[in-house]
Amino acid sequence: MTFDHDTLTLLDEALRSLERGFGRLPDAQPRLDREAVRGAILAAAERMRDNYPYQHPLYVGQMLKPPHPVARLAYALATYVNPNNHALDGGRASSAMEKEAVAQIAAMYGWRTHLGHLTSGGTMANFEALWIAREERPGAAVAASAQAHYTHSRLSAVLGMPFRKVAVDARGRMDVAALEQALADGGVGTVVATLGTTAAGTVDPLPEIVALRERHAFRLHVDAAYGGYFTLAYNLDTDARRAFDRIGEADSIVIDPHKHGLQPYGCGCVLFREPVVGRHYRHDSPYTYFTSSDLHLGEISLECSRAGAAAVALWTTMRMLPLERGGEFARGLEAGRDAALSLHAALAADARFAPIFPPQLDIVVWAVRAESASASSAHARAIFDAAAERDLHLALATFPRAMLAVAAPVDDWDRDDIMCLRACVMKPEHREWMADILERLDDAAQSVLGTAPRDGSRS
Ligand SMILES: Cc1ncc(COP(=O)(O)O)c(C=O)c1O
Numbered sequence: 001m002t003f004d005h006d007t008l009t010l011l012d013e014a015l016r017s018l019e020r021g022f023g024r025l026p027d028a029q030p031r032l033d034r035e036a037v038r039g040a041i042l043a044a045a046e047r048m049r050d051n052y053p054y055q056h057p058l059y060v061g062q063m064l065k066p067p068h069p070v071a072r073l074a075y076a077l078a079t080y081v082n083p084n085n086h087a088l089d090g091g092r093a094s095s096a097m098e099k100e101a102v103a104q105i106a107a108m109y110g111w112r113t114h115l116g117h118l119t120s121g122g123t124m125a126n127f128e129a130l131w132i133a134r135e136e137r138p139g140a141a142v143a144a145s146a147q148a149h150y151t152h153s154r155l156s157a158v159l160g161m162p163f164r165k166v167a168v169d170a171r172g173r174m175d176v177a178a179l180e181q182a183l184a185d186g187g188v189g190t191v192v193a194t195l196g197t198t199a200a201g202t203v204d205p206l207p208e209i210v211a212l213r214e215r216h217a218f219r220l221h222v223d224a225a226y227g228g229y230f231t232l233a234y235n236l237d238t239d240a241r242r243a244f245d246r247i248g249e250a251d252s253i254v255i256d257p258h259k260h261g262l263q264p265y266g267c268g269c270v271l272f273r274e275p276v277v278g279r280h281y282r283h284d285s286p287y288t289y290f291t292s293s294d295l296h297l298g299e300i301s302l303e304c305s306r307a308g309a310a311a312v313a314l315w316t317t318m319r320m321l322p323l324e325r326g327g328e329f330a331r332g333l334e335a336g337r338d339a340a341l342s343l344h345a346a347l348a349a350d351a352r353f354a355p356i357f358p359p360q361l362d363i364v365v366w367a368v369r370a371e372s373a374s375a376s377s378a379h380a381r382a383i384f385d386a387a388a389e390r391d392l393h394l395a396l397a398t399f400p401r402a403m404l405a406v407a408a409p410v411d412d413w414d415r416d417d418i419m420c421l422r423a424c425v426m427k428p429e430h431r432e433w434m435a436d437i438l439e440r441l442d443d444a445a446q447s448v449l450g451t452a453p454r455d456g457s458r459s
Pocket of ligand 1 (some may be wrong): 120122123124126151194196197198223224226268
């Protein structure tokens with residue numbers, strides 16, 4: 001069993017409590033044909049079986065993490081009122097909860113004042129950050145690394161901003177010399193630093209990037225959609241720690257509670273250090289803001305209707321699991337990171353595999369050793385399929401030769417990149433499940449390569 005059936009009775013208890021808040025109203029029970037509801041929901045349950053088991057620790061494929069049970073319950077609870085956080089008129093309590101939750105995220109980066117709100121996800125959050133950057137630096141370009149999320153070049157195009165792709169070093173981090181050259185060439189108004197790249201979980205060297213602001217006056221946006229919560233973890237490597245310690249110096253930050261914050265989709269978050277950028281959001285809405293002169297979130301967000309339920313789920317989760325170093329939430333992140341380090345160690349000791357570099361967060365990438373780049377890529381795909389047959393769900397990702405130079409998995413570079421195997425070990429349970437994961441991976445690799453791991457690679 002992988003679902004938390006037991007907590008469902010708590011939903012009923014919470015619903016009854018919520019209902020008491022409206023006890024004065026005349027009865028208005030919806031008239032439901034229970035059998036029709038039953039038929040439809042069971043049909044949906046059956047359809048939903050056609051999924052990879054994202055919620056299970058044997059799923060280490062895409063960047064997916066199950067919501068915390070309390071987040072699921074709170075989300076479901078809120079849908080009975082179905083608040084809309086566009087305006088206080090549409091979601092009074094949930095707007096207040098959103099402001100509190102967002103302030104706690106800002107405080108995690110040391111910001112006592114900020115402007116910010118939740119979004120439907122990381123793309124929309126980055127969109128707003130780049131849009132504000134455009135308004136602040138009209139006509140100037142955006143620079144982001146070759147390993148930044150593809151959304152940055154695409155959003156720049158949508159916003160009509162020139163885009164400069166900055167080279168990465170052998171470990172997939174923004175190459176500071178290449179950035180300096182791009183800044184010296186002129187025309188760059190905004191630099192995007194990624195703290196936790198999507199493909200390999202690498203962390204751009206933020207202290208060195210911040211230092212460049214002394215000579216070049218650019219806006220700094222940190223895309224920490226995936227990595228942002230890791231600032232709470234004690235077991236980061238030195239470079240990552242140094243970078244996370246400087247996030248507060250950015251002009252804007254994106255972090256996705258629906259990635260590492262234990263939230264259901266869609267819950268992203270954008271934060272600005274200077275509340276004054278709120279002026280760019282100014283608009284007239286003669287029909288939405290009429291019950292209160294307090295700030296309506298729609299006045300500082302591009303999206304209009306937004307799920308108040310997302311804010312309720314986040315607030316509730318943070319009430320139970322505060323964003324504290326050493327707390328239960330931080331320990332969950334640390335467990336995933338431990339899992340990544342032990343997976344990396346096992347792969348490094350296995351003659352069949354070549355991990356591209358030690359993980360900086362909780363994503364591990366490795367190539368299959370072979371005579372040529374094409375053979376290595378073909379083996380990776382075959383192991384990916386064989387692992388899935390053994391209920392171990394990995395991912396595949398292609399990396400350029402420059403990022404594989406240290407791992408040197410092949411002699412013959414008959415193509416300029418290699419398709420690698422990739423695992424996102426994001427669930428706290430991955431630490432305990434690592435032995436099982438390695439066993440299944442070994443079995444899958446043996447079925448493809450016909451060789452056992454080198455002696456001593458497994459305990
Ligand atoms: C670093 C980074 N930025 C932005 C995004 C886009 O976020 P979303 O998928 O929530 O729109 C992702 C998604 O994986 C990401 O990893």
